[in-house]
Amino acid sequence: MTTRVWDYLPEYREEKADLLAAVETVLESGQLILGRSVHGFEAEFAQYHGLAQCVGVDNGTNALKLALQALGVGPGDEVITVSNTAAPTVLAIDGTGATPVFVDVREEDFLMDTEQVAAAITPRTKVLLPVHLYGQCVDMEPLRRLASEHGLAILEDCAQAHGARQNGRLAGTMGDIAAFSFYPTKVLGAYGDGGAVLTDDPDLAKDLRQLRYYGMDKVYYVVRTPGHNCRLDELQAEILRTKLPRLDSYLSRRREIARRYQEGLGDLTGPGGLLLPAVAPGNEHVYYVYVARHPRRDEIIDRLKQHDIELNISYPWPVHTMSGFAKLGYAPGSLPVTERLADEVFSLPMYPSLPPDLQDKVISALREVLTEL
Structure with missing residues (x-):
């Protein structure tokens, strides 16, 4: 038998009863889009991190893209990140019309070399985007100092770091906003695509909720700003609610x-x-x-x-x-x-x-x- 790098089947067999019950909960709920499962997961995931706001979206790439848009990033802006990452990190930046600017990573742990960031900052820089890679956090204190000195925002890419901590603080709680993926292979994985954005800023959260739903405040109302169709699915949200306590x-x-x-x-x-x-x-x-x-x-x-x-x-x-x-x-x-x-x-x-x-x-x-x- 081939030994695979990743396999969900043993976990599924162990948790099968709870997972199927979660699916049944959604199908019997009478609401399949942005219902109580999404709202419940958003509240519980925010609570796990000690933050006020969570906005569920359809995947980690759009979590990054919508977070950048909520921060006002667009054409002419620059976002500093790393090339040693999955392509979606950079695709999200490119998708806003902004320019990715790369710094190298450290030999010892493969994480962003924060000593190179200051030299990469220009008048066009708007956001610092550290990638918490492979399961541990970028050194955040130097980035916070630079962000404060230059008036920049910090977006944490936490797709690979659910539950990781630095000096006691959870990944996703050390910047202005954070993006997560719940792709099945992730530390907290769904049984399909899913993502979320965390923040303590209610204005950013309000913008994110508009952006994920066509740019509307309410269903089929006026488009406030051109948005997207990026909602977290009810089925995936309920499955994630089942897995989060684990x-x-x-x-x-x-x-x-x-x-x-x-x-x-x-x-x-x-x-x-x-x-x-x-x-x-x-x-x-x-x-x-x-x-x-x-x-x-x-x-x-x-x-x-x-x-x-x-x-x-x-x-x-x-x-x-x-x-x-x-x-x-x-x-x-x-x-x-x-x-x-x-x-x-x-x-x-x-x-x-x-x-x-x-x-x-x-x-x-x-x-x-x-x-x-």
């Missing part, structure tokens, strides 16, 4: 799996060889993905396929190297750390219901391959 247990399981990887592979790590995830000071990692690094990554992936083990690469093509973003003008070598990582990182299987025997299989096979390289 989030902390999901995090505990992920951390236990990460601990077992460290114990099983830590003695093989070293400069020029295998590197396992590093946790930045003050961070509580949630291991959305377990990203390792090795200069002979491609050989490792090929060899593990012979053991029926799938690995993943996050991400093999930095956004600034993609043909769709050639217009931004980033030449090869302009973000050297990001480009090196693209050639060396790979993800081991990681999901809360990963059986211990399958994890042992991964550890044993990877040890065998590494000792033979």
